[in-house]
Amino acid sequence: MGPTDVNRRDLIKRAGAAGLVAVPAMSMLSACATGDGGGDNKVAKGEKSKDNPLGVNKDAPLDFVIFDGGFGTQYGKDAAKIYERKYGEVKLTATQKIRSVLQPRMVGGNPPDLIDNSGAEDMDAAALAAKGQLTELSPLLDAPSIDDPNTKVRDTLLPGTIEMGQYGDEKVWRLNYAYTVYGQWYSKKLLEDNGWEYPKTWDEMLALCAKAKKKGIAGWTYAGQHPYYIPFTLYPFIGKIGGPEVLKNIDNLEPNAWKQDAVKSAFEAYHELAAKGYVLRGTPGLDHIQSQTQWTKGKCIFIPNGSWVENEAADTTPADFEMAVGPVTGLDDSDKLPFGTLWAQAGEPYIVPAQAKNPDGGMEFLRILLSKQSAQNFAKLVKSLTCVAGATDGMEAEMSPGLASASQVLKAAGDNVLNPRIFDWYKTLHKEQIGSVLAELMAGRMKPAEAMNKCQEYADKTAKDDSVKKYKHA
Structure with missing residues (x-):
């Protein structure tokens, strides 16, 4: 999901209008769970010290596989150089096919030492954790940070970072590095050149789209071949309308969660974009790169996306585009x-x-990645924030337009930051099933009421499937 889904191939085989048949689950983690080859082949422990709090074997090599997506690989290569100054050689492998490349190694008991488990072919971390395939990361979180030996790593992270690596208990099984701001991405220049204001209510959104249409500019586009991009704005829209509990009910697979009033209002609003011709023609057939390219060419105003888009779309973005992200447009004054x-x-x-x-x-x-040096390097290289709190303070003058905008809206949001979990708790439900429904809704081939019923049907099937581990918000 999000930066974890950039530069991917299309794994969603969208169902036809007649069927909406769900695609089989992408993972074959049962195979991973049974692989126990290799036995205990770990390198000898190193001696713990102030400079080596985790007791790393200084002579042992490190096998690192990084996802070669929207963030690129240079930040990983730079961190590898820092690592090699104190420890063994880093073997760095870059790929977009995480699951294809690594699943055989996971099954054979010979996995890498570190994996950037990202992209369309990411492995299901929740399932891996449930099957005992991951190392619990508390030793890392309780170790002193590189920048301040009196501060634990866990205390240097932005709120919600640790929780994203937890699955129903206090144990932490993954570390999410980038800090992504999702929203309605747009060109400040396009709005300013036309004297248009950023819409705060849905009536304002529709009025803006009507004005743009008269000038031959669409209101919206999105990655039609990857319809799970739509929730980057739809989920927070639902949460803004009905409050955080509405999203928690969806995450918790509660009965009728997809039939809540806030969902109905949001689905009707998005359906209206298609019904009134405010979505760029041909959008259902576009992938993420194609839709972003149409957007940077000025063919439309908004695109639902995450803060990796500035780096990913850099090659097609005009120098004066003034890329920015705005918080979701609300429904009206009744929003919670x-x-x-x-x-x-x-x-x-x-x-x-x-x-x-x-x-x-x-x-x-x-x-090392969680040091301010690496976090600042990441921000400069890929125009995105990391989970390291305060790492980019004082860098405002050096920030690119999109990165500066993401930083600003995040600060302005204060406590009003939503954190839906359906996308990583139930990947198949979110990506393939809900995604296929939203594709039909946004293409105008499905009415809101039918879309709500179909989403609920898929959620109910997931809730009743004993083979799927369930999670709950506290």
């Missing part, structure tokens, strides 16, 4: 949450396999 509410959370998940030869090295590499 104020304007400025948005969805922001830690993404780009890193995991250390339980059967890794050098798990201490994997955690130490993460400790």
Whole structure:
């Protein structure tokens, strides 16, 4: 999901209008769960010290697989150089096919020491954790941070980061590195050149889209081939209308959660965009790169996306585009949450396999990534925030337009930051099933009431499926 879903191939086989048949689950984690080859092949422990709090074997090599997506790989290469100054050589492998490349190694008991488990072919971390395939990361979180030996790593992280790695208890199984701001991305220049104001209510949104249509500019586009992009604005829209509990009910697979009034209002609003011709023609057939390119060409105003888009769309973005992200447009004054509410959370998940030869090295590499030096380097390279609190303070003058905008809206949101979990708790439900329904809704091929019923049907099937581990908000 999010930065974890950039530069991916299309794994969603959208159902036809007649059927909406769900695609089989992407993961084959039952195979991972049964693989126990290799036995205990871990390298010898190193001696713990003030400079080596995790006891890394300084002579042991480190096997690191990084996802080659919207964030690129340079930030990982730079961190590897820092690691190698104190420890063994880093073997860095870049790929977009995380599951295809690594599943055989997970099954065979010979996984890498650290994995950037991202992209369309990411492995289901929740399932891996449930099957004992991951290293618990408390030793990393309780270790002293590189910047301040008197401060634990866990105390340097933005709110919600640790929670994103938990699955029903206090144990932490993954570390999400990037801090993604989701919302309605747009060009400030386009709005300013036309004298248009950013819409705060849905009536204002429709009025803006009508004005744009008269000038041959669409209101919206999105990644039609990847309809799970639509929730980047739809989920926080639902939460803004009805409050956080509405999203928690959806996450918890509560009966009739998809039939709540806030969902109905949001579905009707989005359906109206299609019904009134405010969605860029041909959008259902576009992938994420194509839709972003149409957007940067000025063919439309808004695109639902995450803060990785500035880096991913850099090649097609005009120098004076003034890329920005806005919080979700609300419905009206009856909304439970104020304007400025948005969805922001830690993404780009890193995991250390339980059967890794050098798990201490994997955690130490993460400790390096969580230093201010690496966090600032990441921000400069890929125009996105990390989960390290305050890492970019004082960098405002150096920030790119999109990064500066993301930082500003995050600060302005204050406590009104939503954190839905359906996308990572129930990946198949979110990506393939809900995604296929939203594709039909936004293409105008399905009415809101039917879409709500179909989403609820899929959620109910997931709730009744004993093979799917269930999670609950506290």
